[in-house]
Amino acid sequence: MPPVFRSLIYVPADKPRALAKARGLVADAIIVDLEDAVAPDRKEDAREALREALAEPFSAPVLVRINGLSSEWATEDLLAALAARPEGLLVPKVESAADLERVADALDQADALDRISLWAMIETPKALLNLAEIAASSEKLPLKGFVLGLNDLAKETGVRPAHDRGAFLPWMMSVIAAARAYGLVAIDGVLNDFGDDARLEAECEHARALGFDGKSLIHPRQIDTANRIFAPSAEEIAEAETIVEAFARPENAGKGAIGIEGRMVERLHLHVAESLLARARAIADRDQA
Numbered sequence: 001m002p003p004v005f006r007s008l009i010y011v012p013a014d015k016p017r018a019l020a021k022a023r024g025l026v027a028d029a030i031i032v033d034l035e036d037a038v039a040p041d042r043k044e045d046a047r048e049a050l051r052e053a054l055a056e057p058f059s060a061p062v063l064v065r066i067n068g069l070s071s072e073w074a075t076e077d078l079l080a081a082l083a084a085r086p087e088g089l090l091v092p093k094v095e096s097a098a099d100l101e102r103v104a105d106a107l108d109q110a111d112a113l114d115r116i117s118l119w120a121m122i123e124t125p126k127a128l129l130n131l132a133e134i135a136a137s138s139e140k141l142p143l144k145g146f147v148l149g150l151n152d153l154a155k156e157t158g159v160r161p162a163h164d165r166g167a168f169l170p171w172m173m174s175v176i177a178a179a180r181a182y183g184l185v186a187i188d189g190v191l192n193d194f195g196d197d198a199r200l201e202a203e204c205e206h207a208r209a210l211g212f213d214g215k216s217l218i219h220p221r222q223i224d225t226a227n228r229i230f231a232p233s234a235e236e237i238a239e240a241e242t243i244v245e246a247f248a249r250p251e252n253a254g255k256g257a258i259g260i261e262g263r264m265v266e267r268l269h270l271h272v273a274e275s276l277l278a279r280a281r282a283i284a285d286r287d288q289a
């Protein structure tokens with residue numbers, strides 16, 4: 001089954017009510033945050049809350065976002081995260097493959113390399129310049145995906161975020177190219193205006209059209225929109241079924257390209273259709289769980 005990551009919601013580790021709520025949310029992953037959502041003087045409390053929270057099950061896989069590797073909190077965060085046994089670690093401000101190797105070494109020492117996946121935040125100019133080597137590190141490290149950090153990218157580059165996200169487009173597409181080259185999941189950045197449903201819908205449609213698998217979120221009200229837009233629509237499923245059925249007909253056996261309703265359809269489209277149907281099945285399974 002292909003992985004399903006339509007919606008990944010950040011939850012500040014030091015907000016007990018939000019953590020309690022997150023346990024039952026229908027997001028595809030929960031990111032318990034020790035980094036930017038937690039004030040410097042709350043870092044220790046947040047680590048303690050993380051340990052307590054992960055002692056009980058969540059309805060979705062949990063990733064823990066540690067503080068940046070160059071921060072004073074990184075080592076303690078790593079230890080706390082490893083003890084809490086999440087499904088994944090989200091590493092912010094990754095700038096090179098060497099950064100991920102450092103985290104993987106810590107996982108290795110804790111005998112956790114085979115049970116905790118790594119996710120890299122792409123949110124600095126150096127990460128953009130080093131995307132190829134960061135993605136290629138997945139050949140030896142348990143790197144599962146990229147999560148865009150558009151707030152930090154705006155801060156670090158001077159880009160002024162606009163509704164159409166035009167200035168981010170080349171970087172977003174570079175992330176998609178690097179992710180696809182190495183079979184990684186690609187997740188769009190957050191929309192800070194969590195009360196703006198129309199803008200959320202537009203950003204999800206935009207990200208899906210660019211090839212992203214899902215969106216990172218900051219508020220529970222954003223989950224349903226992301227889950228709906230990053231899932232294949234009924235129309236797309238029907239179209240994919242038509243293609244699969246057409247290629248299965250005896251008269252089309254051995255043909256590389258066929259015509260369906262006035263349109264050329266090649267075997268590569270059959271593979272796209274089969275992937276879409278597999279994703280739709282995986283999402284149906286996830287939604288029933």
Ligand SMILES: CC(C)(COP(=O)(O)OP(=O)(O)OC[C@H]1O[C@@H](n2cnc3c(N)ncnc32)[C@H](O)[C@@H]1OP(=O)(O)O)[C@@H](O)C(=O)NCCC(=O)NCCSC(=O)C[C@H](O)C(=O)O
Nearest residue numbers: 010011012017018021022036037149150151152218219220
């Ligand atoms: C953004 C918020 C601070 C808004 O909080 P608030 O005004 O309190 O929201 P509500 O009153 O509407 O909350 C309603 C109930 O929902 C719960 N809630 C709110 N947010 C979450 C959440 N993220 N997960 C789970 N539950 C949540 C509240 O507890 C209320 O429930 P109850 O108390 O029972 O009534 C707040 O939403 C928030 O803190 N969001 C997460 C912020 C965060 O994590 N930020 C860091 C990640 S984003 C980032 O860093 C991006 C990246 O790195 C980049 O560079 O771009």
Ligand SMILES: [Mg+2]
Nearest residue numbers: 123149151152
């Ligand atoms: Mg950030």
